[in-house]
Amino acid sequence: MSDAILVIGAGVAGINCALNAARYGMKVFLVDDTPSIGGMMARLDKTFPTNDCSICIEAPQMYEVDNHPNIEVLTNTSVKKVRGAAGEFEVKLATQPRYVDEEACTACGACVAACPVSVPDELDGKVGGTRKLISIPFPQAVPNVMAVDTACRQGKMREHGACVGGCAVDCSQCRECPIALCVQACRKEGKDAIRLWQGPASRSVAVRGIVVATGIRDARPPAGLYGYGVHQNVITYTQFERLMNAGGPTAGRIVRPSDGAHAHRIAWIQCAGRGLANGVPYCSKVCCMVAAKQAIITKEHDSAVETLVFHNELKAYGKGFWDFQRKARQLGTRYVRARPYDVVEHPATRNLTIRCEDIESGRLLSEEVELLVLSTGLAPSDRNEKLARLLGIDLDEHGFFKERDALLAPLETNVPGIFLCGGATGPIDISESVVQASAAALKAILSGRAGQAESAP
Numbered sequence: 369m370s371d372a373i374l375v376i377g378a379g380v381a382g383i384n385c386a387l388n389a390a391r392y393g394m395k396v397f398l399v400d401d402t403p404s405i406g407g408m409m410a411r412l413d414k415t416f417p418t419n420d421c422s423i424c425i426e427a428p429q430m431y432e433v434d435n436h437p438n439i440e441v442l443t444n445t446s447v448k449k450v451r452g453a454a455g456e457f458e459v460k461l462a463t464q465p466r467y468v469d470e471e472a473c474t475a476c477g478a479c480v481a482a483c484p485v486s487v488p489d490e491l492d493g494k495v496g497g498t499r500k501l502i503s504i505p506f507p508q509a510v511p512n513v514m515a516v517d518t519a520c521r522q523g524k525m526r527e528h529g530a531c532v533g534g535c536a537v538d539c540s541q542c543r544e545c546p547i548a549l550c551v552q553a554c555r556k557e558g559k560d561a562i563r564l565w566q567g568p569a570s571r572s573v574a575v576r577g578i579v580v581a582t583g584i585r586d587a588r589p590p591a592g593l594y595g596y597g598v599h600q601n602v603i604t605y606t607q608f609e610r611l612m613n614a615g616g617p618t619a620g621r622i623v624r625p626s627d628g629a630h631a632h633r634i635a636w637i638q639c640a641g642r643g644l645a646n647g648v649p650y651c652s653k654v655c656c657m658v659a660a661k662q663a664i665i666t667k668e669h670d671s672a673v674e675t676l677v678f679h680n681e682l683k684a685y686g687k688g689f690w691d692f693q694r695k696a697r698q699l700g701t702r703y704v705r706a707r708p709y710d711v712v713e714h715p716a717t718r719n720l721t722i723r724c725e726d727i728e729s730g731r732l733l734s735e736e737v738e739l740l741v742l743s744t745g746l747a748p749s750d751r752n753e754k755l756a757r758l759l760g761i762d763l764d765e766h767g768f769f770k771e772r773d774a775l776l777a778p779l780e781t782n783v784p785g786i787f788l789c790g791g792a793t794g795p796i797d798i799s800e801s802v803v804q805a806s807a808a809a810l811k812a813i814l815s816g817r818a819g820q821a822e823s824a825p
């Protein structure tokens with residue numbers, strides 16, 4: 369039986385699962401299909417219920433997995449094929465090139481400064497986040513290495529001003545690029561780390577158990593919902609999180625996308641899109657706490673900012689959570705039980721008027737705000753369907769992985785030896801993800817030992 373396990377997805381759940389198994393003495397392959405480990409937590413500002421700095425907590429764990437002798441971290445890597453059974457899986461992994469030599473790159477940033485093209489960042493582009501065509505996902509990324517945008521390397525960004533492309537020789541055949549400004553800047557630093565000729569690589573690993581930790585995705589609202597995608601000052605709660613973040617696109621200044629002005633009146637709409645076509649049909653558990661956190665932090669930035677939360681039912685399901693929401697109220701946040709039906713933009717100021725019925729008083733209300741935040745919930749990873757097919761495991765009706773029995777066999781799948789943790793199971797917060805990660809690690813370690821890893825049928 370192999371003495372290794374495979375963890376797919378390296379957010380806080382996958383990282384903790386890997387650390388638990390590695391500390392026990394297991395060899396762990398920790399794969400993520402993006403250029404850095406860390407997942408959503410690495411992009412958050414602070415975390416409820418303690419409001420500790422998110423990356424300050426996660427970064428030490430990210431460095432620990434990267435330096436642990438039992439853990440091999442494989443970024444830009446995904447699962448291609450799985451054979452075998454519990455105790456003796458054989459998994460084929462494919463690693464996409466980052467076009468940068470991980471050993472030689474020191475993330476000095478000379479290539480980034482030289483790159484002539486900025487594009488909107490996938491997560492926070494709406495609130496001003498941009499990245500170059502060669503970039504590092506975030507300052508604390510692990511590995512702390514640049515990656516070249518695949519579209520740039522393939523010459524598809526030429527019409528946007530990129531220097532790569534339009535050359536007679538294909539990059540995969542050439543070792544002496546005469547045109548790429550990032551290559552020249554890197555050489556000037558004496559490093560020569562950019563490898564535009566890199567191709568994909570594959571390898572097979574033998575593992576006794578597999579843990580799926582593919583997490584969650586920020587759910588984008590359907591176009592037009594409460595003016596999203598139509599009015600500039602309507603953003604999602606993930607975009608607001610990036611606005612608050614000192615490491616985010618505005619260095620923590622809470623400003624409006626329309627004019628970059630400081631927002632003095634901000635509203636949140638909870639359960640935005642819930643129950644609508646293309647909206648999230650379930651409760652995501654964390655959004656009420658996220659709104660309270662964001663209102664508290666907004667007040668900490670500037671106590672004069674008015675904060676208003678439109679909600680239906682409030683969820684405070686964890687230890688200390690109700691006190692946390694009370695703190696938001698004590699700091700002056702108004703909670704209105706209402707489902708807004710209308711958002712109108714004022715052409716001159718770009719302010720937004722929200723109209724709704726206050727469910728408790730029955731009165732029609734109209735509130736004008738400078739920035740509107742939609743709490744849109746947590747959606748499953750958009751790569752779950754493909755992964756489920758490859759592993760032969762079931763998804764639930766929403767696209768999260770299905771537990772064999774939610775009560776008696778949680779974290780187990782329909783395939784013995786394949787387990788789940790964190791957002792792969794459904795909407796979840798960080799502390800629950802970490803708890804599940806410990807349990808899943810133990811189950812994967814025991815995988816293949818008769819009658820030990822799986823609960824009774």
Ligand SMILES: Cc1cc2nc3c(=O)[nH]c(=O)nc-3n(C[C@H](O)[C@H](O)[C@H](O)COP(=O)(O)OP(=O)(O)OC[C@H]3O[C@@H](n4cnc5c(N)ncnc54)[C@H](O)[C@@H]3O)c2cc1C
Nearest residue numbers: 377379380381401407408415416583584751790791797798
């Ligand atoms: C705006 C916002 C604010 C939040 N604030 C808080 C908070 O204050 N406190 C709190 O407790 N929780 C908060 N949460 C929830 C928190 O983000 C999640 O609980 C946590 O990220 C779950 O961790 P995870 O590792 O399961 O998933 P993720 O963080 O999503 O990590 C999953 C990883 O898997 C990788 N992956 C996905 N699919 C594949 C694949 N097929 N192959 C390989 N890799 C893959 C992804 O690239 C990612 O790195 C917030 C969420 C949002 C959206």
